[in-house]
Amino acid sequence: MLDKTTTTFSHVKPADTDWRSDGLRDFFLYRDLGxxxxxxxxxxxxxxxANMAPEKGTGWHRHEAEFQIVFMTKGWAKFMYGDQETLVEAGDCVHxxxxxxxxxxxxSPDMEYLEIVGPADxxxxxxxxxxxxPTPTSWK
Structure with a gap:
């Protein structure tokens, strides 16, 4: 059971937090869910x-995290996981x-996803x- 002294109830409505451009990647916008x-x-x-058309993408990286999922809510994104190309479309969930x-x-220009990662930092x-x-698709 969770320690109730270190977690709180949270309810964030769309108008409660703004889209911000100061997240991990400048070509994406981020909205904190509290x-x-x-x-x-x-x-x-x-x-x-998505905030800008893909040019270089994220670059090869890994995360120091215990848990991470991406749930695509709109559009699509293409990832490389090692040498495996993976198309993630609206409704898909990737652990x-x-x-x-x-x-x-x-x-895609309309790409939007929910990302949940532990720990937060x-x-x-x-x-x-x-x-x-592979070369990204042009938005033009």
Missing amino acids: VAAATSGRVIAHLVK QRPGIVHYLFDY FKSIDMPAPCEV
Whole structure:
């Protein structure tokens, strides 16, 4: 059972938090869902959406995290997980196991996903490329 002294009830409505451009990637916008504050940093939940057309993508990286899922709510994104290209479309859920090397390299203009990660202050570590990455689709 959770320790009720370190977690709180949270209810965030769409108008309660703004989309922000100061997240991990400048080509995405982020909207905090209040979970990091409610869990004292154990978990973060935020919405992420496309802000600019894909040019270089995220680069090869891994996260220092115990848990991470991506639930695509709108549009699509293409990831490389190791040497495996993976199309993630609206309605799909991906569990990114701890330490998996990946690269988000392409996405639709309407892409939006829910990301849940524990802990909230997870780190992103650049990694060497295990393979070539396909060219992203142009928005023009």
